[in-house]
Amino acid sequence: MLTVCRAKLWQDTQHINYYFYSMANNEDIFKKVISHAKEYGFVFPSSEIYDGLSAVYDYGQYGVELKNNIKAYWWKAMVQHHENILGVDTAIFMHPTVWKASGHVDAFNDPMIDNKGSKKRYRADMLVEDQISKIEGKIAKEVTKAAKRFGESFDEQQFITTNPRVAGYKEKIEDIKKRLYTAMDNNDLAGIKTLIEDLEIACPVSGSRDWTDVRQFNLMFATQMGSLSEGASEIYLRPETAQGIFVNFLNVMKSGRMKVPFGIAQIGKAFRNEIVARQFIFRMREFEQMEMQFFVRPGEELKWFEYWKEERMKWHLSMGIPAEKYRFHDHDKLAHYANAATDIEFDFPIGFKELEGIHSRTDFDLNAHQEYSGKKLQYFDPELDQSYVPYVVETSLGLDRTFLAILSNAFTEEKLDDGSERIVMKLLPVLAPIKVAVLPLVKKDGMPNKAREIFDSLKTDFMCQYDEKDAIGRRYRRQDAIGTPYCITVDHQTLEDNTVTIRERDSMKQDRIIIEEIASIISTRIKE
Ligand code: GAP
Numbered sequence: 001m002l003t004v005c006r007a008k009l010w011q012d013t014q015h016i017n018y019y020f021y022s023m024a025n026n027e028d029i030f031k032k033v034i035s036h037a038k039e040y041g042f043v044f045p046s047s048e049i050y051d052g053l054s055a056v057y058d059y060g061q062y063g064v065e066l067k068n069n070i071k072a073y074w075w076k077a078m079v080q081h082h083e084n085i086l087g088v089d090t091a092i093f094m095h096p097t098v099w100k101a102s103g104h105v106d107a108f109n110d111p112m113i114d115n116k117g118s119k120k121r122y123r124a125d126m127l128v129e130d131q132i133s134k135i136e137g138k139i140a141k142e143v144t145k146a147a148k149r150f151g152e153s154f155d156e157q158q159f160i161t162t163n164p165r166v167a168g169y170k171e172k173i174e175d176i177k178k179r180l181y182t183a184m185d186n187n188d189l190a191g192i193k194t195l196i197e198d199l200e201i202a203c204p205v206s207g208s209r210d211w212t213d214v215r216q217f218n219l220m221f222a223t224q225m226g227s228l229s230e231g232a233s234e235i236y237l238r239p240e241t242a243q244g245i246f247v248n249f250l251n252v253m254k255s256g257r258m259k260v261p262f263g264i265a266q267i268g269k270a271f272r273n274e275i276v277a278r279q280f281i282f283r284m285r286e287f288e289q290m291e292m293q294f295f296v297r298p299g300e301e302l303k304w305f306e307y308w309k310e311e312r313m314k315w316h317l318s319m320g321i322p323a324e325k326y327r328f329h330d331h332d333k334l335a336h337y338a339n340a341a342t343d344i345e346f347d348f349p350i351g352f353k354e355l356e357g358i359h360s361r362t363d364f365d366l367n368a369h370q371e372y373s374g375k376k377l378q379y380f381d382p383e384l385d386q387s388y389v390p391y392v393v394e395t396s397l398g399l400d401r402t403f404l405a406i407l408s409n410a411f412t413e414e415k416l417d418d419g420s421e422r423i424v425m426k427l428l429p430v431l432a433p434i435k436v437a438v439l440p441l442v443k444k445d446g447m448p449n450k451a452r453e454i455f456d457s458l459k460t461d462f463m464c465q466y467d468e469k470d471a472i473g474r475r476y477r478r479q480d481a482i483g484t485p486y487c488i489t490v491d492h493q494t495l496e497d498n499t500v501t502i503r504e505r506d507s508m509k510q511d512r513i514i515i516e517e518i519a520s521i522i523s524t525r526i527k528e
Contacts, residue, residue: 026351027349027350029349029408029411030280030349030350030408032411032413033407033408033411034280036411036423036481037407040062040481040482041061041063041482042059042060042062042063042066042407043057043058043059043063043280043281044057044058044059044060045057045058046058054285055274055283055284055285056284056285056286057280057281057400061433062434062482062483063433065433065434065463066403066406066407066427066431066432066433066483067288067399067403069430069431069432069433070399070402070431071267071290073319073431074267074397074402075087075265075267077315077318078263078265078290078292079265084258084259084261084263085263085264085265085292085294086252086256086262086263086264086265087264087265087266088244088245088248088264088265088266089266089267089268090241090244090245090247090266090268091244092237092238092268092269092271093225093235093236093238094235094236094238094243094244094247095235096233096234096236097372097373098247099220099236099239099243100372101368101369101371101372102243102246102365102368102369104220104236105218105220108218108219108220108239109216109218109219110123110216110219110274110275111123111124111184111192111214111216111217112124112214112216112217113127113193113196113211113212113213113215114211114212115203115205115206115208115210115211115212116208116210116211116212117205117206117208117210118205118206118208120203120205120206121275122203122275122276123275123276124189124192124193124196124214125184125192126275126276127196127201128176128180128192128195128199129180130201131176131199131201132173132176132177135169135172135173136169136173138169139160139166139169139170142159142163142165142166142169143156143159143160143166146159146163176199179191180192183195189213189214189216190213190214192214193211196211196214197209197211217273217275218273219239219272219273219275220236220239220271220272220273221236221237221271221273221285222234222235222236222237223235223236223237237271238269238270238271239270239271239272240270240289240291240396241266241267241269241289241291242289242291242293242365242394242396243365244266245264245265245266245291245293246293246365246366246369246392247373248264249264249293249295249366249377250375250377252264253295253379260295260296260297260379260381260390261294261295261296261297261300261304262294262295263292263293263294263295264292264293264295265290265291265292266291266292267288267289267290267291267399268288268289269286269287269288270286270287270289271285271287272285279350281400281403281404282348282350282353282400282404284400287398287399287400288398288399288400289396289397289398289399290396290397290398290399290402291395291396291397292394292395292396293392293393293394294308294394294395295379295390295392296390296391296393297381297384297388297391298363298388298389298391299391300391301339301340301360301362301391301392301393302339302340302360304360304393305358305360305393308358308393308395309328309342309358312344312356312358312395312397313326313328313344316344316346316355316356319406319428319431320428321405321406324347325346325405326345326347326355327345327347327352328342328343328344328345329342329343329344329345329354330342331343335359337361337362337364337365338359338360338361338362338364339360340359340360341358341359341360342357342358343356344356344358346401346405348404348405348408349408353401354401355397355398355401355405356395356397356398357394357396358393358394358395359393359394359396360392360393361392361393361394362392363389363390363392364392365392366389366390366392370389377389378390406427406428406431407425409426410425410427410483411423411425412424412425412426422477423477423480423481424480424481424483424506425480425481425482425483426483426505426506427483427485429485429486429526430526430527432483432485433463433482433483434463434464434479434483434484435462435484435486435522435526436458436462436464436465436485436486436487436488437464437465437467437475437484437486437487438451438452438454438455438458438465438466438467438487438488438490439451439466439467439472439488439489439490440468440489440490441472441489441490441491441492443468445492445495446495447491447492447494447495448468450494450495451466451468452466454488454490454500454515454518457519458518461519461523462523462526465479465484475487476503476508479505480505483505484505485504485506485525485526486502486503486522486525487502487503487505488500488501488502488503488518489501489510493512494515498515498516499512499513499514499515500512500513500515500518501513502521502522
């Protein structure tokens with residue numbers, strides 16, 4: 001919603017972070033991750049043979065496994081481990097009034113502007129933000145120059161706070177931000193255009209400064225339901241999964257005999273017609289969310305907000321990614337329906353960005369649906385002997401962003417002792433697309449038969465792969481590149497004593513084990 005976007009915009013640039021110092025290097029890594037994802041069957045551009053469709057991606061053979069494993073990991077933590085959280089899978093299409101009640105029809109907007117020279121469309125606020133980034137880049141240059149000049153004795157923090165040129169840039173940034181946020185808050189579209197003109201922002205494509213007026217652009221995709229002769233009506237592709245949960249609050253509560261506090265969780269597709277969609281799967285037009293609405297007694301929502309803040313961070317950290325890659329970003333400026341909000345941000349190769357939102361949404365959504373539907377959406381609390389509309393704490397995680405976080409963190413380029421190099425995806429074994437590869441050392445002497453036998457015995461329990469093509473070293477590299485934690489190799493000794501080697505991906509260490517133990521060893525290690 002516009003209010004949401006404004007609040008987010010504010011948070012995004014509130015704390016000037018200087019991560020862009022290492023941006024060039026990270027951009028390089030980001031490019032490598034994107035090309036690795038394509039080369040090894042994780043993510044493909046959608047409809048690529050037709051030159052792709054902007055900000056839409058397909059998940060390939062390993063991508064879908066990783067994605068399914070992430071979903072299962074989240075579902076287990078949220079639904080299986082909490083007896084008071086139930087899962088649902090609601091439809092993408094919903095009654096159009098849902099989106100009126102939720103506020104999306106009126107306010108799920110971003111300000112857009114067209115350049116008359118190039119005919120390209122931009123998000124007006126992002127053009128201004130890019131300008132801010134350019135000034136931040138100038139600060140970064142000053143810092144790099146000074147670091148070279150002062151050498152070891154350089155105190156970056158002190159330099160940033162005392163250097164007059166940097167102070168000038170910072171003042172300029174603050175001034176731009178103030179004008180932008182004031183205009184956004186007041187829905188002052190003319191004010192945003194004046195700011196773009198005052199900053200002399202040119203179209204990155206045409207270089208022209210000839211802009212149209214700024215207009216609001218609703219991010220929902222609309223389509224028609226029913227054949228035209230029946231009298232078609234306009235419906236929307238849901239822009240979030242949360243509303244499917246709110247409208248089923250009574251159904252789940254009654255059929256599940258739930259008592260407040262309880263939660264409803266869902267994983268599913270959401271669609272947003274993002275004006276500017278870039279940065280690979282970070283901002284897509286079709287994406288997936290993993291959301292949970294937790295219904296609580298009014299007055300207890302802030303306690304539960306703190307609880308879920310902590311729980312959700314623990315979940316992220318449980319995937320073995322270093323803690324410094326995550327941070328909370330508490331919102332100072334709240335959307336009108338929220339009384340507390342935070343983002344869990346992740347240090348993507350494009351910098352720290354929102355991964356998950358945790359919001360205390362008060363009784364705004366249930367109240368709105370109560371009003372628009374005319375149905376009571378209340379809970380009778382036997383302890384208080386009264387009925388009320390529960391308050392809601394929401395945890396809302398982007399599945400594709402989680403995928404990107406895990407993928408970019410796992411991507412590792414290593415130089416080995418023998419001088420060779422490898423790319424290894426250091427994925428948590430439980431998330432790895434393929435858990436075990438079974439490889440005959442050579443394609444003769446009965447080794448393929450034995451390896452196939454082992455593969456067949458493992459495939460019902462684990463996602464396995466059999467591979468006999470190319471030299472064994474190349475096959476190990478292929479498995480490293482997709483993150484397979486274990487490789488089982490059948491060699492000459494196997495045929496004599498029924499043992500195989502088990503190779504661990506990260507250490508590349510090999511142990512000899514008996515065939516009968518393979519399944520139990522792998523299942524124990526995957527759970528570790
Ligand atoms: N129900 C609340 C809600 O939808 P949001 O902050 O708009 O809140 C939640 O979205 C999460 O969904 C974000 O933190 C992000 O991970 C993901 N998300 C939102 N827009 C996205 C997009 N265009 N592409 C990929 N993920 C997106």
